[in-house]
Amino acid sequence: MKTPRPSTYASRNERRRLVAGVAAVAMAVPLLSLPAAGIAHDHERRQRSDHDEARRALLSGKVLSLRQVLDIVAREYPGEPVEVEFEHDDGMYRYELKLLQASGRIIKMKVDASSGKIISVKARDKEDDD
Structure with a gap:
């Protein structure tokens, strides 16, 4: 075996x-x-x-369409949208936008979605990230 x-x-x-x-x-x-x-x-x-x-x-x-809001915003703050949020808080509709401008600056803003009125704006330059 x-x-x-x-x-x-x-x-x-x-x-x-x-x-x-x-x-x-x-x-x-x-x-x-x-x-x-x-x-x-x-x-x-x-x-x-x-x-x-x-x-x-x-x-x-x-509310206004996103296209309408972007057209309104572009008159004062030209740039490419890189982030968009739609929110409904405290009975108010709003868009929160991040725009990238040609200079590299990032603009964060809140816009009333019903009227297109800019509620707040915060800008951050490119060198702030470095």
């Missing part, structure tokens, strides 16, 4: 351990991502809700 060589046993045992380790990791990875997936899902749901609210406000004539 032939006896397997000791190196063959070691190889089989190592393979079994490797397979068991890979299986354990494969089962653990989805479990680790559950909380993050839940947070991402809530964020997406809130964004959809915000988008729906903005759309309803626009269609009902309560």
Whole structure:
């Protein structure tokens, strides 16, 4: 009767351990991502809700379109919009904008979404970041 060589046993045992380790990791990875997936899902749901609210406000004539607001703002503060948020706080609709000007300056502002009136402006020059 032939006896397997000791190196063959070691190889089989190592393979079994490797397979068991890979299986354990494969089962653990989805479990680790559950909380993050839940947070991402809530964020997406809130964004959809915000988008729906903005759309309803626009269609009902309560607010100006983003294009109209950007045209109003550009008269005084030319620049490219790099971030836009639509908010409804304390019964007031407003756009929060970040504009990047040609000089590299970033302008953050709040604009009344109903009238297009600029509520507040904060400017940050490029060298402020350095």
